Amino acid sequence: QVQLVESGGGLVQPGGSLRLSCAASGFTFSNYGMYWYRQDPGKERELVAVISRSGSSTNYADSVKGRFFISRDNAKNTVYLQMNSLKPEDTAMYYCMTRIAAAINWGQGTQVTVSS
Numbered sequence: 001q002v003q004l005v006e007s008g009g010g011l012v013q014p015g016g017s018l019r020l021s022c023a024a025s026g027f028t029f030s031n032y033g034m035y036w037y038r039q040d041p042g043k044e045r046e047l048v049a050v051i052s053r054s055g056s057s058t059n060y061a062d063s064v065k066g067r068f069f070i071s072r073d074n075a076k077n078t079v080y081l082q083m084n085s086l087k088p089e090d091t092a093m094y095y096c097m098t099r100i101a102a103a104i105n106w107g108q109g110t111q112v113t114v115s116s
Helices: none
Strands: 003-007 010-012 018-025 034-039 046-051 058-060 068-073 078-083 092-100 103-106 110-114
Touching (some): 003 092, 018 034, 018 110, 046 068, 046 078, 058 068
Parallel strands (some): 010 110
Antiparallel strands (some): 003 018, 018 078, 034 046, 034 092, 046 058, 092 103, 092 110
């Protein structure tokens, strides 16, 4: 059974940093790309970052490029999202996702709130 468990969210002041983690289980983690999405109430879910199976390739939404960094540790079955220079508009629920065959698997999300 595929499980994705996010952690690391919280309340942070503008300009601050957070590191999100997503612990994966129930599948061969190193065989799949991993994604971070975010969603604010009333808005569509937005792709934030994606990382390849090996971690050698990454891609980011324009809104976070240069501030957020995705990485993974295949030995720990975990994907990370380092978020720097946070802005109020980064406030959202953050989800990790992976696609296995036809199934899209989501975690439960972790809330990030950027406010002074």
